[in-house]
Amino acid sequence: MSELRSGPVVTARCFSLPIAALAAALILTGCSLVNSDSGKLGYEPEVRAVEPAEDEVNAISSQLLDWMGVKGKVTESGAMAGTCDAVDPDFQTHYSVEHPWSVYDLTSGTFEQAMQNLREKLPQNGWEITSDGLTKSQARNPEIVAVNRETHHGVRIEWARSRSGKLPKLITVDVGSRCYKAPKGTKLG
Structure with missing residues (x-):
């Protein structure tokens, strides 16, 4: 699978997302960035097996695709556990889950309708849109950032309508979770 991230992932006190997604989400969620060398999460991480956490993020991704109301090719990937840098940069006891994917060749x-559908469906289904505008990149693509305070997940959605060369238009989606603590005996990484 090709990497869909727009930049490095930074761990926040609420969840992990690419930097672009965190900027807007942090303002309204009351979260603060944590230096990966110090500090605690600011919440007690839930002890949770990796597979159910990944399944939940995959289900969120599937729901987002349904809400878009489009048909096309979708990158073939699934959610994956990764580091929770704030408390476990060595990926031994804590993890977060991220699922970057895209839809293209509709x-x-x-x-345009997919983005509008998401603007309507996200708030109707427990998501708070924290940013809805244009990216700060030269392309100035439409972007929606949202958080679900009940499930502690975040999402960044970008319609890459302006791409260089002959690259196809697409919508990229990055769903992320907060940090979890792996059950005792779990082998991460």
Whole structure:
């Protein structure tokens, strides 16, 4: 799978997301960035097996695709556990889950309608849109950042409508979780 991230992932006190997604989410969630060399999370991480946490993020991704209301090709990847740098940069006891994916080569619907559908569906389903505007990149692509305070997940969605060369238009999605503590005896990494 090709990497869809727009930059490094930074751990926040609430969840891990790419830097672009964190900027808007942090303002409204009351979270603060944690230096990966110090500090604690600011919450007690739930003890949770990796597979159910990954399944939950995959289910969120599937729901987002359904809400878009488009048909096309979707990158073939799944959610994966990764480091929770704030408390465990060595990936031994704590983890967060991230799922970057995209939809492209539409056969039904439009990217514009997909973004509008998400603007409507996210708030109707427990998500708070913390940012809805244009990226700060030269392309100035439409972007939606949202958080779900009940499940502690975040999402960054970008419609890459302006791409260099002959690259196809697409919508990239990055769903992320907060940090979890792996059950005793779990082998991470």
